[in-house]
Amino acid sequence: MRTIARILRFAVPYWPWFLVAQVSVFLSAGLILVVPRLLRDAIDRAILGGNPRLLLAVALGVIGVAVLRGLFLFTQRYAMEWVAQKSIYDLRNALYRHLQHLSFSFYDQARTGQLMSRAMQDVETVRRLFSFGVHNLLRNFLQYAGIVVILLLTHWKLALLSMATVPLAVHAIGIFGRRIRPAFTEIQQELAELTNVLQENITGVRVVKAFAREDHEIEKFRATNWTLLEKNLVAQRLMAFYHPYMDFLAAVGTALILWYGGREVILGRMSLGTLVAFNAYLMLLLEPMRWIGMLVSLVSRAIASGQRVLEILDTRPEIEDAPDAIELKSVQGHVRLEDVWFSYPDEPDVPVLKGITIDAPPGRTIALLGATGSGKSTVIHLVPRFYDVTRGRVTVDGIDVRRVKLESLRSHIGIVLQETFLFSTTIRENIAYGRPRATDEEIVAAARAARIHDFIMSLPQGYDTVVGERGVGLSGGQKQRVAIARALLMDPRVLILDDSTSSVDTETEYLIQEALRALMKGRTTFVIAQRLSTVKNADEIVVLDQGEVVQRGRHEDLLAQPGIYREIFELQLKPQEVSEAEAEARAESEAARERGRQPVATGGRQAVRPVAGGAADRSEAPEGRDG
Amino acid sequence: MGWHGGGWLDEEAARRVDPQLLRRLLAYLAPYRAHVILALLAMLLATAATVVGPYILARAIDHYVIPGHEAWRAGDFGRAERMIAGATMVAGLYLGLQLLFWLATYGQVYLMSWAAQNAIFRLRQDLFAHIQRLSLRWFDGRPAGVVMSRVTNDIESMKELISSGMIQVIGDFFILAGIMGFMLAMNWKLALLAFITLPFCVILATTFRERVINAYRKVRQKIAEIAANLQESISGVRVTQSFVREDANLARFDRTNQENFAANMQAATLWAMFWPLVEVIGAFGTAIVIWWGGQWAMREYLAGVPWELAAVSPGVIVAFIQYIDRFFWPIRNMAMIYTEIQHATAACEKIFEIMDTEPEIKDAPGAVELGAIRGEVRFEAVTFGYEPDQPVLRQLSLVAEPGQRVALVGPTGAGKTSIINLLARFYDPQQGRILVDGVDVRTVTQHSLRRQMGIVLQDTFLFSGTVLDNIRYGRLEVGEEEVVGAARAVGAHEFIMRLPEGYRTEVQERGGKLSIGQRQLVSFARALLADPRILILDEATSSVDAYTEVLIQRALERLLEGRTSFVIAHRLSTVRSADKILVVDGGRVVEEGTHEALLAAGGVYARLYETQFKYQETEAVPADD
Secondary structure (H helix, E strand, C coil): CHHHHHHHHHHHHHHHHHHHHHHHHHHHHHHHCHHHHHHHHHHHHHHCCCCHHHHHHHHHHHHHHHHHHHHHHHHHHHHHHHHHHHHHHHHHHHHHHHHHHCCHHHHHHCCHHHHHHHHHHHHHHHHHHHHHHHHHHHHHHHHHHHHHHHHHHHCHHHHHHHCCCHHHHHHHHHHHHHHHHHHHHHHHHHHHHHHHHHHHHHHCHHHHHHCCCHHHHHHHHHHHHHHHHHHHHHHHHHHHHHHHHHHHHHHHHHHHHHHHHHHHHHCCCCCHHHHHHHHHHHHHHHHHHHHHHHHHHHHHHHHHHHHHHHHHHHCCCCCCCCCCCECCCCCCCCEEEEEEEECCCCCCCCCCEEEEEEEECCCCEEEEEECCCCCHHHHHHHCCCCCCCCEEEEEECCEEHHHECHHHHHCCEEEECCCCCCCCCEHHHHHHHHCCCCCHHHHHHHHHHCCCHHHHHHCCCHHHCEECCCCECCCHHHHHHHHHHHHHHHCCCEEEEECCCCCCCHHHHHHHHHHHHHHHCCCEEEEECCCHHHHHHCCEEEEEECCEEEEEECHHHHHHCCCHHHHHHHHHHCHHHHHHHHHHHHHHHHHHHHHHCCHHHHCHHHHHCCCCHHHCCCCCCCCCCCC | CCCCCCCCCCCCCCCCCCHHHHHHHHHCCHHHHHHHHHHHHHHHHHHHHHHHHHHHHHHHHHHHHHHHHHHHHCCCHHHHHHHHHHHHHHHHHHHHHHHHHHHHHHHHHHHHHHHHHHHHHHHHHHHHHHHHHCCHHHHHCCCHHHHHHHHHHHHHHHHHHHHHHHHHHHHHHHHHHHHHHHHHHHCHHHHHHHHCCHHHHHHHHHHHHHHHHHHHHHHHHHHHHHHHHHHHHHHCHHHHHHCCCHHHHHHHHHHHHHHHHHHHHHHHHHHHHHHHHHHHHHHHHHHHHHHHHHHHHHHHHHCCCCCCCCCCCHHHHHHHHHHHHHHHHHHHHHHHHHHHHHHHHHHHHHHHHHHHCCCCCCCCCCCECCCCCCCCEEEEEEEECCECCECCEEEEEEEECCCCEEEEECCCCCCHHHHHHHHCCCCCCCEEEEEECCEEHHHECHHHHHHCEEEECCCCCCCCEEHHHHHCCCCCCCCHHHHHHHHHHCCCHHHHHHCCCHHHCEECHHHCCCCHHHHHHHHHHHHHHHCCCEEEEECCCCCCCHHHHHHHHHHHHHHHCCCEEEEECCCHHHHHHCCEEEEEECCEEEEEECHHHHHHHCCHHHHHHHHHHHHHCCCCCCCCC
């Protein structure tokens, strides 16, 4: 019930429309009660009483009632639909807004298929409650109550008799409601599970094929599909039994009336018209009874779905503005991590960072190095406050990030992560993602600086080319440069960077380097470094191991002492020494050649063609489906 | 501005119900025809019980109640008693009919939904199985969301149609026929008079039909846009938060949401108008019966005709009024079901379109199981392009002896990936052939071919489930010891043991919390456990830390041992240890030989070495620990 109350709260702002709908409900329910009375007059007073004039009056009365009732019905339906659609519109927006603000830790756990199923199917179920359930509930109640009163006033004995089955009906509704609700919850869960199995299968289709596991996947799907069938049948069976049962209970009343009422008419204690009117009322009574079964289903379903929707809305974003959060206006970009401890919420006993302290004065570059799981990604996630520290603090210009408004904090921080996500929209909009109002000149300037302008111009539709899942696929290197342009356009004081690129050819590598150089200039930068050039130019290198800083200093200093850095250098960085100079030279000459060539050949065509994405070189494969 | 839908949103054109489509759909019900037939019989019973009700009431009034009352007034108490008994009997009959209605409806709904759920289960299963068989090229061109919507939403909308829609149409038809029959039988003149209202109903229904259909099409289109927007917003939420775009996104979502609201209101307004109008037309029918029928009855009454014999009696009028009321229910239903049918037809078309897509790669009619192979691979003059007029490989030939390690090198776009795609038979060549142990890969079953082939892709994909199940993905039957053995062999054991629940740790969607390097190691273990004769490896050099890098290199050595392997190489160490290097350029093998031989030749490889590999010339792999 609390779920229903909370869902209904979405309708509260539209109470005037609701009121209009309910007044119409009241009037139309009242009008329908007039018809059996007209019928009684037609029989008793007109036909049996020999009054043809009255017959015409009754006929016109029936039409009049229908027209009036039609008007009220229209008003009622329209107004109620308005309330329903508006409430659902609000609910959707609320859900969307909420999803946009939920923290990274939520998305670490959540599965896209599950979320989609809740945001679409479950919201739709709730809408049905608003559209059909709410006003029908009231209408049926009014209609029922009105008829009962009229029946009691007309012939109380007959009335009581005709309602003899009501307790049975109430009992049945109780049982039905109790049994149908879990059935619906299970169906929704199973449907979400099916969606999820499906999603994973489709995104992982290459692995399935590579291992020739189609049959296994089909079996896996069959299991979920079958469970869904079983759950559906449970609900179907309940509905198949109880819906007509309600009809039957109502019909018992009619039979009793025929029996007892017929007798009363024969014995002259009641007029035939009254009996007919009684029967007509009972017919009208049947409708609410029939609806009750459906309403119970509807409400149960809405509760099941509503809970799933509310569950999302109830998930508090772990990261929220403090009540007295301040606006972070212009910043110098002095970032400090002070004795920072961190563990993920689902594993509070496993510290990922153990007392990290890093000082990054304005404009300096901090390179983070370390093994997988050493905590370097966590460090860069803490600065824009994607997670909160467990102990210690992170400050920007001396202000704890937890004390400032998230929006103002993040608008000063540019982020380029390894898994580049582009939205299904034009390249222009993707670059202007952080600053939708940027002018074309600014966008082009950013693209030029990110060394992606020439490529964009080579596309048939230039900056208006649609990319992303539903558009043209870009290669990893191209996507990364778009992401760099995106960050550049924000012109942030602080930069968070994962400079690792997946394998790209030397030319692309050179372009990315150039782009990064442009990006990092004059900004406080935290970079997870894979490139020698980045490390060499860093003002401080911080080497992490299992959540602790094990070495720090400049390249030369660290190289002079034994330790992890030297090992990493030998293994990973040193080999790049030769290549960097060469790559630069080669790429420059290539680029020169490139400018002379016909534009489309630069790789646009290459990337547009659908290659077997996962199996292809990262540099040439469209990667529509990451993230 | 606006979320670009591309061509993928579910746009529907107005369409007629295609009988052939319906037949195919019904074929899914065929195995359950016994249930369907029983459901239809039950429905007939239920319909009969409904239609007979008012007639019985009329008989009770005319034959028992009124004569009984007159007998009582005339003092004929014996006759009155008999009439009371008669009325009681009719009441009992009515009750019996209602009981029948309940049970018959229960039977009908349950039987039909049983058949429908089973049919839908099979349809969904067939669709999924078919999708599994479709070739990669098909997936290349389709976003996951679109494929998913076929298997979920489109199937669901067909379920409604099969389980309740179709039988309701038939049921409604019978109700209409039954009612008309009873009315005509009771008094055909009055019945025809009442039917005057029918043409108006037809006019009303046809006027509304197109509008309603269009309105609902728009509603579905808008809801699809909402779904598309939402899906992308969820996938890209991290970027959104990084760029503080939450509000701008909300504004954009709000626009779509508002359009959806407007479309829904338009449809709802049409409905809100349609139903009351049907009721008003019905009221005219009732009024005609009361006015004409009433006058007629009065004439009969005045003429002294007993009600049992009268052409129009109070019973007839009461029955007619009830019939007219019920008459309009099916008409209202039909308008609703019609849009449902439209929707389901659209869904149906899309589903069967997929089912009709022939997999590009399929087992030849006489395909044989490929027996245990030694692992010899031969390409003979293979020409292949993703689009036939743009060949990527041109007359390419190559040979790999059993157990040989072949490195594929060459510039981006040279065709390296295409070679491994063809070898795994993800695509078929336009010309030439590919032989494994001298057997054309097109003559053997895909399953038997791929079972002996291990493929490690750059983009490591893990399924949600335990680490254990992911490693034994290729051979689910093996025990835990073997899995641990494989994990140890590739050096993944240590980090797996450090996970909260070791091998039983659930990895989230797409590998979740495991790092890229860890995912790669798991995928190596997976390939090792599958124990293929031929190994295809797209060597990923995506960023991993130095330690993991060493682990991966060692694992690689272990993995390649004793197998024929094709490696798209990025590491110098891999290239040097190869038995044969194939230099691919412009869709041909331009050079082949060992590292030293090729270097000495001073051709393409030598140049490639200078620019790509030379810098790796260090003692990259340290000694064992």
